[in-house]
Amino acid sequence: MKNPLPHWLPILRWAPQYRAEHLAADGVAAAVVTLMLIPQSLAYALLAGMPAQTGLYASMLPLVAYAIFGTSNTLAVGPAAITSIMTASALGTMALAGSVGYVAAVALLTLMSGIMLFLMGALRLGVIANFLSHPVISGFVSASGLLIAASQLKHLLGIPLQGQTLPQLATSLGQHIGQWQGPAAAIGLLTLVFLVWARHSFKPRLRALGLRPMAADVIAKAAPVLALAVATLIAWGLRLEDGGLRVVGAVPGGLPPLTLPTLNTNLWPQVQQLATAALLISLVGFVESVSLGQSLAAKRRERIEPDAELRGLGAANIAAGLTGGFPVTGGFSRSVVNFDAGARTPAAGIYTAIGLLLAALLLTPALYHLPQTALAATIVASVLTLVDVHAFGRTWRYARTDFTALALTFVLTLTVGIEAGLMAGVGVSLLLHLWRTSRPHIATVGRVPGTEHYRNVLRHTVETHPGVLGLRVDESLYFANARPLEDHIAAEVAAHPDIEHVVLQCSAVNAIDASALESLEAITLRLKDAGVKLHLSEVKGPVMDRLERSDFLQHLTGRVFLTHHQAVTALTQPPH
């Protein structure tokens, strides 16, 4: 038997072959990612309603856990915008943001999400994530981006702001807009403008100033760190916090604490309350992470394993839950930077964790004067890229059903809430899918003159015979569309008294379930009573295998033909 350890611990596949050249490549990539992750981890902690240091905690052990269990060489795991606001939303009604109860509840939520992900991976249940369709994810992410940006107005303007939905936030903004703080607004908006400018124009400008490409690249990626450093210096130099500017304040430095859920009578009710949110955070985090990891791996003709990714993300979140963090997943911008900077193995994640550990040990005193408005600006700059306006028009043009799912998810996420929007989207996309397949396209087909091809009589000029009705069903036959087929055939035969043979062309029928089989038997019997024979053509191998296990073929009044042309030729031959 094959050694099962490398299956469960993918680190054993690459660590034995780890060489110095890997160390160099991974080290450089880790250094750049660390520069990005320090401000992001603090900002997403703020977004999740958690103390700033928990962002650092969430960026240490979880990265090591992913490096042991994950299979992507380039995915940069850590705090991310969507999972952070989902965390804040899940806890919104349970405890006050930032309080001890809140921190403990987030740790429990994170641990639960980690265990769910790990179990889904172990049980190969990653397929569940497929039920989050692209339009639902797209509508959800766009709406979440807007909600995140709206929620940060609190810090950007230095005003109190309450609410979890856009209408609530807008109402609260209307009440408090008069209290806006000049220093907070000035620092926040300047930081935001700089970051938006820096995204595309910083690197070319640095190059124009004569920096070498490599140096220009690293400095451009450190733009948020630079912006925060400058903002901190200004706030400190001008003593703006004395005038009411809110800063991060005292951040406990050092190693993350080991935290276990308190085993008391409140635990089980809390677990029940958080279960749905934990599942949704798990699924959204996994979908975002696995599609990102797959895209990056394919560029180098590498592969990731979805089930191992579930276990990797699960281990990362279990680590986050046990060390005072909050939910983590693969971050888009950091992963792309990690890939571009040349990360070769998951070890780059371990080196990033060491970078964050050094930051936690050395940098925390410097964070005291960091203005919250500047952190909020880095969040807004990054989440505005999540809002995909083009998806609306593109999806509308492509398919109304998909647009319905997208628009509904978008609107409900903004107006009712994060979880309600996502769940309604999933439900609606399932119903729309069933609705579509329950109304199959059934074409009456005729022969394209001079060929053996049979096409839709409504789209093509074709030859037909009055005694033979050829029908092509463009859908697998199952319970939801079996009866409409009965109705369709009954109507056709009642309308055309000359018909003696009905031939079902089954080239697009990928499956026939037991309900459809009963319908086919009913159709056969009814046609028989009306003096009409039923034939099949172009039945696929797997479908035929199954039909042979029933007694349908014994009851069939007609024959099963290999091709539709053979059927029509045989049935229209003059008797001799």
Added chain:
Amino acid sequence: MKNPLPHWLPILRWAPQYRAEHLAADGVAAAVVTLMLIPQSLAYALLAGMPAQTGLYASMLPLVAYAIFGTSNTLAVGPAAITSIMTASALGTMALAGSVGYVAAVALLTLMSGIMLFLMGALRLGVIANFLSHPVISGFVSASGLLIAASQLKHLLGIPLQGQTLPQLATSLGQHIGQWQGPAAAIGLLTLVFLVWARHSFKPRLRALGLRPMAADVIAKAAPVLALAVATLIAWGLRLEDGGLRVVGAVPGGLPPLTLPTLNTNLWPQVQQLATAALLISLVGFVESVSLGQSLAAKRRERIEPDAELRGLGAANIAAGLTGGFPVTGGFSRSVVNFDAGARTPAAGIYTAIGLLLAALLLTPALYHLPQTALAATIVASVLTLVDVHAFGRTWRYARTDFTALALTFVLTLTVGIEAGLMAGVGVSLLLHLWRTSRPHIATVGRVPGTEHYRNVLRHTVETHPGVLGLRVDESLYFANARPLEDHIAAEVAAHPDIEHVVLQCSAVNAIDASALESLEAITLRLKDAGVKLHLSEVKGPVMDRLERSDFLQHLTGRVFLTHHQAVTALTQPPH
């Protein structure tokens, strides 16, 4: 504009052409059906927990309403076994069977079911009924048949018996079996034996005694009426009710009362409590009725309209709800008899209603001494035919997923309850369907030597080229299976470094939703990054129309070929 009245009132289509020969045919059929319906209507009232006369009420105006709105010439509407036990089950926890509150609640349930059916018909929502798959219906009907038979042991043995599920009934039976009543058991079992014998052997025996075929046929169909008459005479002659034999007792004769729901503060909570049951009764009644009506119509190359059937059944149930009845639907045995006896138009139902009216006016004194155990025997004799033992083996051999839905519905209906079993069955069959389509069959295809056909390399000896990977996806592409396709192609390309072209054969792809489109775009980009081109072949017209509305074809690195053979020929030609 076409006159819309005949659409809404199908009676206007046939009544103007009504002739004397129709009257004769419909009259004979109605006479035979009346003979069957009198005992059935009393027995199903008992089963529904309603006073005996309500069975007669449910067999008058509802039949007239169906004749006005329905489209089947042969369907015999009235009380039926399954809808009756569903009624008893729905009310089980709300009020005491037979009490005034119970009768009013059943009238409300019936009215609600009628309104739901009528609205579904008016809004063309009959498609909802398709989600009751054949295995779910089969498991549900078999389990209901057993539950009905078990519940009748109460009357057959003359013992108290409580419970709505098989375990509850068995426990209750164990407690009370010692109290069984000799007269009730004797009359009940003799009636049952006679009815089971009569089903197949009464008519041949009457013929052997010298009766003409027609007379033998009518007498054989009146077997339940004869049995009840004899049982009544015996009970009356031997004064068995003095010894404790339970009889029907005083039945108010005459016309049904007009009953409207009482408009008080209890109405809305009652409506909410009954809504699910009303919907389930509507769906089950409609599915049974429409498949029966369709089978009978097809035998004469006639047609029924499913939406008109919904309105017809809706009108019938509204009539039942307003005249003190309980839910009605098309009855299987009566409809077949109606058909065989030669009913030509829905007027046969009106004549049957007149027959029942005469029975209500003249027969009720005679019903006083009718033993309940004999009525229970007619129920048991008829419901045992509902239990379809063969469906289990047949479905198991055909498809495990369908068997799972059938077995689960059967077991849960017996052990948890009528409604829970049916709903669990619907939910499970939807999930199993999604699960099946989320794991599509993807075949690597090669050329069958000497032909232009491409088949699965695992099933056939075919020719392949190392540089060209031909894949046939046997499923429409939608969100649930889009990502597995990405995984499959990524794995194939990672495993075969020689591949330069991937050709997707789309002959079985009936639709591509927005999620699958994004996946195809991701696949295209990833293959491009790996130096591989993606091509499509045999894309269907409607799918191609839609792709042309997106920008996918501009991004496609390869081409769209009319046939798979053209693709492989073009891609394997030596450059020149």
